[in-house]
Amino acid sequence: xxxxxxxxxxxxxxxxxxxxxxxxxxxxxxxxxxxxxxxxxxxxxxxxxxxxxxxxxxxxxxxxxxxxxxxxxxxxxxxxxxxxxxxxxxxxxxxxxxxxxxxxxxxxxxxxxxxxxxxxxxxxxxxxxxxxxxxxxxxxxxxxxxxxxxxxxxxxxxxxxxxxxxxxxxxxxxxxxxxxxxxxxxxxxxxxxxxxxxxxxxxxxxxxxxxxxxxxxxxxxxxxxxxxxxxxxxxxxxxxxxxxxxxxxxxxxxxxxxxxxxxxxxxxxxxxxxxxxxxxxxxxxxxxxxxxxxxxx
Amino acid sequence: xxxxxxxxxxxxxxxxxxxxxxxxxxxxxxxxxxxxxxxxxxxxxxxxxxxxxxxxxxxxxxxxxxxxxxxxxxxxxxxxxxxxxxxxxxxxxxxxxxxxxxxxxxxxxxxxxxxxxxxxxxxxxxxxxxxxxxxxxxxxxxxxxxxxxxxxxxxxxxxxxxxxxxxxxxxxxxxxxxxxxxxxxxxxxxxxxxxxxxxxxxxxxxxxxxxxxxxxxxxxxxxxxxxxxxxxxxxxxxxxxxxxxxxxxxxxxxxxxxxxxxxxxxxxxxxxxxxxxxxxxxxxxxxxxxxxxxxxx
Numbered sequence: 001x002x003x004x005x006x007x008x009x010x011x012x013x014x015x016x017x018x019x020x021x022x023x024x025x026x027x028x029x030x031x032x033x034x035x036x037x038x039x040x041x042x043x044x045x046x047x048x049x050x051x052x053x054x055x056x057x058x059x060x061x062x063x064x065x066x067x068x069x070x071x072x073x074x075x076x077x078x079x080x081x082x083x084x085x086x087x088x089x090x091x092x093x094x095x096x097x098x099x100x101x102x103x104x105x106x107x108x109x110x111x112x113x114x115x116x117x118x119x120x121x122x123x124x125x126x127x128x129x130x131x132x133x134x135x136x137x138x139x140x141x142x143x144x145x146x147x148x149x150x151x152x153x154x155x156x157x158x159x160x161x162x163x164x165x166x167x168x169x170x171x172x173x174x175x176x177x178x179x180x181x182x183x184x185x186x187x188x189x190x191x192x193x194x195x196x197x198x199x200x201x202x203x204x205x206x207x208x209x210x211x212x213x214x215x216x217x218x219x220x221x222x223x224x225x226x227x228x229x230x231x232x233x234x235x236x237x238x239x240x241x242x243x244x245x246x247x248x249x250x251x252x253x254x255x256x257x258x259x260x261x262x263x264x265x266x267x268x269x270x271x272x273x274x275x276x277x278x279x280x281x282x283x284x285x286x287x288x289x290x291x292x293x294x295x296x297x
Numbered sequence: 298x299x300x301x302x303x304x305x306x307x308x309x310x311x312x313x314x315x316x317x318x319x320x321x322x323x324x325x326x327x328x329x330x331x332x333x334x335x336x337x338x339x340x341x342x343x344x345x346x347x348x349x350x351x352x353x354x355x356x357x358x359x360x361x362x363x364x365x366x367x368x369x370x371x372x373x374x375x376x377x378x379x380x381x382x383x384x385x386x387x388x389x390x391x392x393x394x395x396x397x398x399x400x401x402x403x404x405x406x407x408x409x410x411x412x413x414x415x416x417x418x419x420x421x422x423x424x425x426x427x428x429x430x431x432x433x434x435x436x437x438x439x440x441x442x443x444x445x446x447x448x449x450x451x452x453x454x455x456x457x458x459x460x461x462x463x464x465x466x467x468x469x470x471x472x473x474x475x476x477x478x479x480x481x482x483x484x485x486x487x488x489x490x491x492x493x494x495x496x497x498x499x500x501x502x503x504x505x506x507x508x509x510x511x512x513x514x515x516x517x518x519x520x521x522x523x524x525x526x527x528x529x530x531x532x533x534x535x536x537x538x539x540x541x542x543x544x545x546x547x548x549x550x551x552x553x554x555x556x557x558x559x560x561x562x563x564x565x566x567x568x569x570x571x572x573x574x575x576x577x578x579x580x581x582x583x584x585x586x587x588x589x590x591x592x593x594x
Binding site for chain 1: 425426445447474480483484485487488489491492493494495496497498499500501502503504505506508509511512513515516517519520521522523524525526527528529530531532534535538539542545546549551552554555556559560563564566568571572574575576577578579581582583585586588589
């Protein structure tokens with residue numbers, strides 16, 4: 001890994017919660033010498049400079065990456081193809097390219113399509129630090145403390161490039177895991193993308209009801225928590241759902257079979273079957289919560 | 298309303314979060330002179346006496362209610378028929394009977410069945426103060442501060458009985474609303490019972506997967522909030538679902554139509570339709586959250 005004199009230059013394309021927090025954490029850890037932020041919104045980039053999230057703002061990804069040792073593409077997944085195509089002709093030969101997308105098979109496919117000469121330096125990654133906040137102002141130093149990062153290197157990825165990305169995420173305080181893009185997408189369809197789909201559909205179904213207003217009036221804390229993720233960014237989640245469509249349809253159908261079975265039990269008044277199902281779910285949820293608390297303690 | 302000399306005697310059947318917190322709040326407000334707690338667990342009743350939640354413990358609802366001015370039946374909904382039948386022959390003529398059940402049409406039907414002579418003193422109610430805690434130790438003074446209580450009086454209910462129950466809940470700090478039992482059950486099927494069903498089904502579907510363990514390993518805060526209610530009491534929620542079966546099946550089918558539409562959009566790659574749906578849901582969720590925050594400020 002050749003690095004420019006005086007330390008690493010990081011280019012963050014998409015300076016929001018994910019990209020901005022990565023930049024902040026690496027600055028604190030003294031792992032980067034210079035951060036160039038690229039984005040569509042002048043106001044957001046200006047704010048990022050003021051907050052010290054980035055050192056320099058640029059509206060041209062093509063220009064910015066010419067000086068990069070590492071590029072983090074932290075835009076919504078739906079924009080990554082365009083970004084890869086734009087930066088491809090301008091990447092220095094040694095430059096490592098990583099991303100912060102929530103889906104990985106599609107990012108791998110886009111890298112193969114647009115960055116064929118750079119595959120040895122491509123390290124797809126997914127930092128698991130969800131939030132419904134967005135914009136540079138949402139960036140925070142501690143976002144990745146003890147969070148999980150999944151990296152899904154390609155067969156072509158060089159060990160040095162994978163190691164650099166792993167090391168930088170570890171410097172952010174994160175725990176780094178590795179799996180294939182396909183394994184990643186199945187797991188996240190289950191635990192993240194499907195619940196978002198269900199929460200959006202659930203709230204949207206209420207919106208269409210004649211007594212919607214009264215329903216919302218009496219919704220309480222259970223509703224609040226169950227639907228929190230329906231407050232997430234619509235464009236981002238639409239892109240994620242479409243990007244991971246195949247895995248998501250599989251997970252949706254798996255869920256549907258369980259829901260159909262539960263509906264049949266309810267209709268038949270099969271108290272025993274419902275009880276077993278609810279107890280199984282509660283036991284799993286409780287043991288998950290304990291593990292999650294330990295992991296985040 | 299005749300009340301025994303020296304103030305009201307309250308009998309709480311089922312001394313847990315709901316019943317215990319009602320007793321504590323009324324004691325603090327000096328609205329009751331004596332609280333008798335009835336329950337199946339000697340240890341729980343002993344704890345309730347120690348904690349000052351109740352003044353006296355009894356294992357016989359029939360005996361306890363002989364001295365009651367007001368009876369709160371705060372057992373799971375599935376036990377209420379048995380409780381009503383047991384207390385019916387022993388209720389003083391003036392005694393007001395209310396409940397803390399999460400469904401109301403079924404409670405009304407049970408009151409009509411078991412308490413036909415007492416209907417003028419029956420005031421079905423639903424305190425909306427969900428929690429996955431249970432037992433007397435979960436009782437707390439402030440549980441009902443600013444919470445909503447729905448009362449669903451019968452046509453036969455006397456204004457005086459309804460007024461007593463309203464006044465006591467207000468003394469607990471709660472806001473009291475009135476609607477019909479049918480209206481209540483439709484609203485709560487939508488905003489409470491259906492999400493519980495979906496959360497239980499969702500977690501149960503994961504339990505059945507070959508890669509369940511890895512899925513749980515990578516579940517994060519979105520999963521945590523979406524599934525919190527799958528940690529709820531299985532027996533209580535099975536009883537609620539069965540008690541409110543008709544309304545719940547209607548709500549489930551309404552949700553299913555929206556989910557089917559979303560699945561079709563996803564499969565067809567209809568980005569625009571998905572975007573509209575997600576935006577509609579997010580807007581509704583945001584405006585709900587703002588109202589909820591104001592209401593609970």
